[in-house]
Amino acid sequence: MKTRFFIASIFLVCLLTLNSNAQERYVKGIVTTFDSIAVIGAEVKVKSSKQIVETDTLGRFEVKVDGNDKLKVSARGFNNQNVKLDEKTKLVAVNLKLKPGQKAREYAIGYGYVKDSERLNALAQMTNDDVDFSQYTNMYDLIRGRFAGVQVQNNGDIIIRGQNSINLSSAALIVVDGMQVDNSIMSTLVPAQVKSINIIKDGSAAIYGSRGANGVVLIETKKGNDD
Known part of the structure; x- marks a missing residue:
């Protein structure tokens, strides 16, 4: 009897683990400004888990999300942008808007968000x-x-x-x-x-x-x- 109970318990744990793994989902994305200039080191925050990642040198990122989650993308000198996800979303492209004024450009370049300063200017x-x-x-x-x-x-x-x-x-x-x-x-x-x-x-x-x-x-x- 104890053996059967032990086997049933193991089976249930495995089933729950598999089900949990099946629900795990990752979304990849890229963050740019002016549609083509990569934004490096921008923060991408996942609403459900509060996870925060930064974009790489090509503006790319990957995060773990729930079914209908939200992302908040931010970088100093740029307007924040919120992205709504659905269960089918696998890839997102975020184009951050640079705030008006020379100070925003100085932030974008000085904080290393944009490497192509000549093109940005x-x-x-x-x-x-x-x-x-x-x-x-x-x-x-x-x-x-x-x-x-x-x-x-x-x-x-x-x-x-x-x-x-x-x-x-x-x-x-x-x-x-x-x-x-x-x-x-x-x-x-x-x-x-x-x-x-x-x-x-x-x-x-x-x-x-x-x-x-x-x-x-x-x-x-x-x-x-x-x-």
């Missing part, structure tokens, strides 16, 4: 969450007021890199919601309907070919479900 980003775009009457005033070093000429051209020559155009390429457009669209866009603006000054603009040689202004407008 060649990018500028502003979202409607950072600044109320509706306070500006037009897009030109918005860009003049918020992006240091960016000029707007009388003909509406936006100059990022400075004047190249008298004969050749120095106007930046304008891209709205993924479409390359003429700079005349700037006079018809309403700042209150704009979600974000990115200014690209460096080699990242090369993906737009020769037209991106003078830099690129990337504008994303609000969709129907955006606040």
Whole structure:
């Protein structure tokens, strides 16, 4: 009788252990800023277990999670971001938004979150969450007021890199919601309907070919479900 009870107990322990292991789940992820620059040493906190890990030199991480868990990703100089997980989530990509101002960039570089400092300093980003775009009457005033070093000429051209020559155009390429457009669209866009603006000054603009040689202004407008 004792032997049977002992065997049954062992079987139950094994069953519970297997069941527990079956429920263990790991999620991998990557943390970037400006969509492509790795954020190193960012903290990733798991809500259920309070586990905290840091991203590696490529911005990657791996954590143990429950079925419907949450992650909080943070780094000094960046806005925190919360990520909701479901039972099918295996990989997450987190794009942290750099806070406005030079101080945030100094934190990002000084604390070692971003190694590619030249590329970071060649990018500028502003979202409607950072600044109320509706306070500006037009897009030109918005860009003049918020992006240091960016000029707007009388003909509406936006100059990022400075004047190249008298004969050749120095106007930046304008891209709205993924479409390359003429700079005349700037006079018809309403700042209150704009979600974000990115200014690209460096080699990242090369993906737009020769037209991106003078830099690129990337504008994303609000969709129907955006606040």
